[in-house]
Amino acid sequence: TGKPKQVKLVLLGESAVGKSSLVLRFVNRDYVENREPTIGAAFLTQKCATDDRTIKFEIWDTAGQERFHSLAPMYYRNSQAAIVVYDITKASTLDKAKSWVKELQRQANTDIVIALVGNKLDLAKDDVEGQEEQGESTEENERQVPKEDAQAYADEAGLLFFETSAKSAYNVDTLFAAIAKKIPLE
Numbered sequence: 781t782g783k784p785k786q787v788k789l790v791l792l793g794e795s796a797v798g799k800s801s802l803v804l805r806f807v808n809r810d811y812v813e814n815r816e817p818t819i820g821a822a823f824l825t826q827k828c829a830t831d832d833r834t835i836k837f838e839i840w841d842t843a844g845q846e847r848f849h850s851l852a853p854m855y856y857r858n859s860q861a862a863i864v865v866y867d868i869t870k871a872s873t874l875d876k877a878k879s880w881v882k883e884l885q886r887q888a889n890t891d892i893v894i895a896l897v898g899n900k901l902d903l904a905k906d907d908v909e910g911q912e913e914q915g916e917s918t919e920e921n922e923r924q925v926p927k928e929d930a931q932a933y934a935d936e937a938g939l940l941f942f943e944t945s946a947k948s949a950y951n952v953d954t955l956f957a958a959i960a961k962k963i964p965l966e
């Protein structure tokens with residue numbers, strides 16, 4: 781009841797892992813293949829109701845942080861939540877995600893809620909649980925990052941962890957709901 785609690789959330793991760801696609805799936809309930817890349821950063825908002833309150837996410841979808849790393853603190857400073865995204869079909873993107881997590885844990889708010897997200901799950905044909913497109917078993921499995929490895933790292937670092945598909949929408953709402961739930965009450 782009352783006014784929704786505003787929660788500043790930042791997305792970080794290597795370019796092309798699907799940050800913008802995840803946010804647009806969550807906010808617009810839509811997915812566009814090969815959209816134009818984000819320039820600078822995009823700002824979007826979306827509400828999310830948990831059992832006991834409504835949260836209004838104020839989302840900063842960053843881009844270009846690979847080249848202009850020094851801009852990142854501007855977006856994660858004062859953030860109460862962060863989603864650090866990697867691409868399950870590209871192992872190097874998990875290394876990048878881990879370095880973002882390290883930076884957040886050193887420099888961001890001490891009580892920031894961090895979620896590690898392995899996106900593009902639709903390209904992993906070994907894990908079709910809950911996914912709609914199951915008729916593609918002849919396709920090659922493009923997974924490079926085992927789920928167990930990322931989960932073990934996330935547990936150790938104290939992060940929420942989900943594998944998602946912005947394309948199929950799998951786990952996208954679940955991800956934001958889990959973050960909303962973990963945001964401390966005032």
Ligand code: GDP
Pocket residue numbers: 793794795796797798799800801802812813814815816817818899900901902903944945946947948
């Ligand atoms: P960003 O640079 O991290 O914001 O990544 P984008 O959202 O721009 O996505 C980069 C590319 O990956 C685009 O061609 C997307 O269509 C594609 N992509 C994003 N999410 C998914 C996904 O869940 N599955 C698949 N197969 N492709 C995705």
Ligand code: MG
Pocket residue numbers: 799800801817818841842843
């Ligand atoms: Mg983007």
